[in-house]
Amino acid sequence: MSKHHPDLIMCRRQPGISIGRLCDKCDGKCPVCDSYVRPQTIVKICDECAFGTFGGKCVICGGPGISDAYYCAECTTLEKDRDGCVKIINLGSSKLDLAYQKKQAGQRVHSNFNIG
Template identity: 70%
Template sequence: MSKHHPDLMLCRKLPGIAIGRLCEKDDGKCPICDSYVRPATLVRICEECNFGSSGGKCIICGGQGVSDAYYCAECTRLEKDRDGCPKVVNLGASRTDLAYLRKARNQQQHSAKKNSVVDGSAGGCTLAGSSICSPVRSSSLTLIPISVSVWIKSAVSRVLITPPSPRSMLSPSVHSEN
């Protein structure tokens, strides 16, 4: 994991007798180089990383451990298995950023729910006994009656379009050429 994410910090204390575990997502992965080929040496972690609630957790992501962790043959050959406890002790920048984005998104959704007024049972706009209201979405949900005038939502504002008056339809427009 530390190969692809240089911001992750590993414990690197003297390993004890506790065996490192991996979650279902990271099962079979070498904790140093992320390789899935030729598992060779069992991973040992320090007693502090195996103490209390962190015992039995994944050494890479902190999820529920389901299988034992193994170093790959190449990391064993290069003696990277002797560098100390390989448990990741910090979250890393990408996970931290994700947590802040989730928090901001939840706050926006909460404020949007708080500010919006949703009332689907508003009455009062009827024509000949039938309801002809249509909802139009804006910052809050509003009901607008459809009648002779039609409301059209534009990007800037709502524009009222009315049919031409009968008087303007009867008289032709005269353009004088001067």
């Protein structure tokens, strides 16, 4: 996901023993390069991203996780699976812009974040 959206930031802390999850919309994607081919290595995320309100959420979009996340064979070969936790920790400008536009139009914003 971060390959196509440069404003998204990954956590990149030392991964722990927790397994990353994907929602039904992102199921089968590699969290680094967004490819759907040859899943190989299971995704490990850091303890801060695995517990509390973040527990069981999709590592890409934050939706409810239903399946385990895997790195593709290419990312494993290039050792991108060793770069750290891959959880997306910011919302990105497109979601924030949409929320501001809805707020200015007077519509109620249904999301997990509040705007000043």
